[in-house]
Amino acid sequence: MKQRSYFFILFFTAVAALTLLAMQSLSPVKSQARHHSKTLVAGYTNEPPYAYYDKSGGVQGLFPAALRDMASALGYEKVEWVMMTFEQLLPALLSNRVDVIAAGLVITEQRKPFGCFLSPLALTHAAILTKKDAPISRPVKLHTLRQKTLVTLSGSIEETLAVKHHLGKTIERVPDVQAGVSMVLTDKADVLLLTRPTLEYRKKRLNSVNVFPIQDLQDEALAPALLFSHRLESKLEQAQQAQQRFMKSNQYQKYLTKFGFTRPPFEPSTTECRNRAAS
Incomplete structure (x- = not known):
């Protein structure tokens, strides 16, 4: 019985020590250092x-x-x-x-x-990336994107814009740009919504995509x-x-x-x- 009690004392002491170390690692003292x-x-x-x-x-x-x-x-x-x-x-x-x-x-x-x-x-401005053969009317306006399957970065300003303007019959959220491009290329999404420099960078490396500005958002820098x-x-x-x-x-x-x-x-x-x- 004494051995078991001793074991529990050691166990809870160790837990307390680890908890204290964890709290110290998150304390302002460390960040100040x-x-x-x-x-x-x-x-x-x-x-x-x-x-x-x-x-x-x-x-x-x-x-x-x-x-x-x-x-x-x-x-x-x-x-x-x-x-x-x-x-x-x-x-x-x-x-x-x-x-x-x-x-x-x-x-x-x-x-x-x-x-x-x-x-x-x-x-910069928001824009969309599509496959070259994708049917989409131009100039691209917000209403033309409301029936599309749209993909964008989780937590991005474009995600906020998509929700604000009711874009996409569905909105897919991905952790990085490559995942969004892949969804468009494999027909899992119709358009990738991001800022134009990001999409133009991808377009220069892919012959199978187009990038279009969104006419209604040209005044929203x-x-x-x-x-x-x-x-x-x-x-x-x-x-x-x-x-x-x-x-x-x-x-x-x-x-x-x-x-x-x-x-x-x-x-x-x-x-x-x-x-x-x-x-």
């Missing part, structure tokens, strides 16, 4: 040309290029990249797994409480931007100034020209860091 480190941890999703990994395993794209350019100005020696699905990005920022999201994350009112947005790095953790709020002004310098570079201009991004209208450097408690 990393905040003062020389490594900036960036979350991204494989969605070229916003962000993607190349054949050598390097992370490329407009947003990684901008973040690398500004990292040293923020006091960081290197950027550590963490790839995840699009819908994992915001939870990763909130849980302190990453310091910044460097992806095609469009500024929305719903996303503002999650962190601190810099001003838009570019502007989408504004993707870098989203920093609230923990880095003190660095936002430096980050905004560094981004403005990057946007004057030849490298930035090449991204605009090559992938069809639009330069945002010039305006004074602004950031928005809404208190999470206000959401």
Whole structure:
């Protein structure tokens, strides 16, 4: 009996110790320690040309290029990249797994409480990708998409647009762009709804697809931007100034020209860091 009691005491002591360690790993103390480190941890999703990994395993794209350019100005020696699905990005920022999201994350009112947005790095619009032989009237309007089987990224602004405008007789949600393209090519979906640079990138590599703008949404510009953790709020002004310098570079201009991004209208450097408690 004494041996059994001793066993239970050891067991519950071990459980308590593990629980304490888990709580400490999630505590602000640890996140503060990393905040003062020389490594900036960036979350991204494989969605070229916003962000993607190349054949050598390097992370490329407009947003990684901008973040690398500004990292040293923020006091960081290197950027550590963490790839995840699009819908994992915001939870990763909130849980302190990453310091910044460097992806095609469009500024929305719903996303503002999650962190601190810099001003838009570019502007773009929603578009659709279809098979070349797919029957679809042109110019493409919203009402022509309401009877289509539509696929888009889970958690994306295009998913929000699809729900808002009642698009698709059904909406399929996928974790990444390749899965969406595959659904269209295998006739499991009629159209893939995403931003035009993403779809044009795929079109250049596939002879079997077309990309069309959506006429009704041409006045609704989408504004993707870098989203920093609230923990880095003190660095936002430096980050905004560094981004403005990057946007004057030849490298930035090449991204605009090559992938069809639009330069945002010039305006004074602004950031928005809404208190999470206000959401």
